[in-house]
Amino acid sequence: MSLSSIPSDELAPADRRRQQILAAARRAFTRSGFHGASMHQVCAEAQMSPGAVYRYFPSKDAIIEAIAEEEQVAAGACMAALFGEGDLVDRMTTVAMDYLRAARDSETGGLLVEICSESLRNTTVGARFYEIQKGVRLALHTALEQAQAQGELRQDAEIDVILTLLFAIGDGLMMRLQIERDIELDSVEPYLRRMLSALVGKERP
Amino acid sequence: MSLSSIPSDELAPADRRRQQILAAARRAFTRSGFHGASMHQVCAEAQMSPGAVYRYFPSKDAIIEAIAEEEQVAAGACMAALFGEGDLVDRMTTVAMDYLRAARDSETGGLLVEICSESLRNTTVGARFYEIQKGVRLALHTALEQAQAQGELRQDAEIDVILTLLFAIGDGLMMRLQIERDIELDSVEPYLRRMLSALVGKERP
Numbered sequence: 001m002s003l004s005s006i007p008s009d010e011l012a013p014a015d016r017r018r019q020q021i022l023a024a025a026r027r028a029f030t031r032s033g034f035h036g037a038s039m040h041q042v043c044a045e046a047q048m049s050p051g052a053v054y055r056y057f058p059s060k061d062a063i064i065e066a067i068a069e070e071e072q073v074a075a076g077a078c079m080a081a082l083f084g085e086g087d088l089v090d091r092m093t094t095v096a097m098d099y100l101r102a103a104r105d106s107e108t109g110g111l112l113v114e115i116c117s118e119s120l121r122n123t124t125v126g127a128r129f130y131e132i133q134k135g136v137r138l139a140l141h142t143a144l145e146q147a148q149a150q151g152e153l154r155q156d157a158e159i160d161v162i163l164t165l166l167f168a169i170g171d172g173l174m175m176r177l178q179i180e181r182d183i184e185l186d187s188v189e190p191y192l193r194r195m196l197s198a199l200v201g202k203e204r205p
Numbered sequence: 206m207s208l209s210s211i212p213s214d215e216l217a218p219a220d221r222r223r224q225q226i227l228a229a230a231r232r233a234f235t236r237s238g239f240h241g242a243s244m245h246q247v248c249a250e251a252q253m254s255p256g257a258v259y260r261y262f263p264s265k266d267a268i269i270e271a272i273a274e275e276e277q278v279a280a281g282a283c284m285a286a287l288f289g290e291g292d293l294v295d296r297m298t299t300v301a302m303d304y305l306r307a308a309r310d311s312e313t314g315g316l317l318v319e320i321c322s323e324s325l326r327n328t329t330v331g332a333r334f335y336e337i338q339k340g341v342r343l344a345l346h347t348a349l350e351q352a353q354a355q356g357e358l359r360q361d362a363e364i365d366v367i368l369t370l371l372f373a374i375g376d377g378l379m380m381r382l383q384i385e386r387d388i389e390l391d392s393v394e395p396y397l398r399r400m401l402s403a404l405v406g407k408e409r410p
Contacts, residue, residue: 117322120380164381164388165396172377175325176369183369191370191404198403199396 018056021046022070023107025063030110034064034118034125064125071115072132074102079139088143088152089197096170096192100185103174113178116171137163144200153200162199169195223261226251227275228312230268235315239269239323239330269330276320277337279307284344293348293357294402301375301397305390308379318383321376342368349405358405367404374400 011019024046028037039060043053057063081095103109119129140163147153173192177183216224229251233242244265248258262268286300308314324334345368352358378397382388 113325120318120384158392161388161392161396164385165378165393165400168377168381169374170377171380172373172375173370175376176373179325180369183366187363187366188370191366194403194406195370195400198399201399 014056017048017052018066021048021053021056022063022066024048026067026107026111029064029067029114033114035123061124065128067111068128068132071129072135075132075136076139079136079143082139082143083146088147088200089193091143092166092196092200093189093193096173096196097185097189099170100173100177100188104177104185109174109178112174116174133167137167140166147200157200165199166196219261222253222257223271226253226258226261227268227271229253231272231312231316234269234272234319238319240328266329270333272316273333273337276334277340280337280341281344284341287344287348288351293352293405294398296348297371297401297405298394298398301378301401302390302394304375305378305382305393309382309390314379314383317379321379338372342372345371352405362405370404371401 021042025037025042028041028045031037032041037060039050039053042060042063043050046053057066078095078098081098082091084091103112115129118126119133120126141159144153144157144159144162148155148157148159153159169192173188177185177188226247230242230247233246233250236242237246242265244255244258247265247268248255251258262271283300283303286303287296289296308317320334323331324338325331346364349358349362349364349367353360353362353364358364374397378393382390382393
């Protein structure tokens with residue numbers, strides 16, 4: 001569990017300050033990008049002096065690293081649902097819908113787009129987020145291998161191709177749902193479930 | 206048909222020059238983005254003097270507009286295949302695979318990512334490319350309405366939700382296939398066909 005999921009009045013003052021800076025940095029990065037946003041903008045957004053901010057984070061890179069760690073924890077929590085009970089397609093749909101709800105959230109959604117575009121770029125920040133994504137991919141790979149061993153996924157399914165399609169659907173929907181605000185998330189779910197079922201279903205493609 | 210699809214030795218010298226500038230601009234925009242790349246970079250990439258380039262295009266905006274027009278023509282040609290003979294899922298798979306081949310092409314692929322990220326941004330350039338996308342969406346909407354009238358798409362299918370998912374898959378795959386170079390396009394096709402079939406299939410979701 002990340003600190004950001006603990007109600008702020010239960011945190012020690014130093015942790016609360018740290019969380020306040022990270023929340024401000026997320027807003028600044030959403031607005032201006034990881035490269036565009038300056039420490040000055042982060043300080044202004046947090047309504048703190050540079051001296052106060054630098055006491056917690058010596059650099060913008062240290063803030064980005066802290067956000068990457070929070071995202072890694074969140075991704076881990078999200079992936080845990082993949083290894084629960086029940087039907088594989090149900091579990092995958094649940095994980096996908098949780099992710100899409102986070103993408104629709106006005107506090108977190110914009111940064112997800114920025115993280116996604118950045119992880120496609122050949123930059124240090126991009127490489128850090130790509131590394132987190134590789135962890136998610138590994139978890140999904142394990143889940144699909146287990147499903148294949150248990151006969152929930154057909155034997156000739158190419159797991160790496162399926163994973164590429166799953167990530168493509170995740171990235172694409174996350175971005176689309178940001179701009180198409182009139183599409184209800186609930187109306188997407190049945191179609192998503194059918195697609196996932198077709199993708200990992202037992203029949204041959 | 207756009208000028209760029211005519212072999213350059215069949216073009217008049219002025220058209221060849223114009224095409225040379227546009228090709229150079231595409232490379233510069235792919236590398237540095239529509240905002241990041243300067244006219245200076247475009248001139249250097251085209252190995253032409255600023256005076257020579259400005260004779261064809263008075264501004265960077267004029268170059269971007271010319272590229273947008275080329276993309277509009279290409280999108281129109283791509284969409285035409287949707288209205289051919291045969292099964293709806295076959296036609297959609299053909300259009301999707303043509304788009305993905307363009308995305309994998311080293312000359313055109315990078316710029317597609319830049320166009321896609323830009324059209325998600327609230328900028329003048331973004332709005333121009335978003336407008337082209339709306340034209341593509343309208344063509345797909347018409348194709349799905351026709352399919353619904355002919356009983357190829359079930360009567361209660363929500364066309365706008367399906368279109369959002371189709372665009373999400375298109376955007377997502379286009380970006381993924383840029384970075385995952387070890388995934389063969391041909392191996393993606395059968396899974397894509399199954400997903401499209403599940404999405405527009407006659408059965409209820």
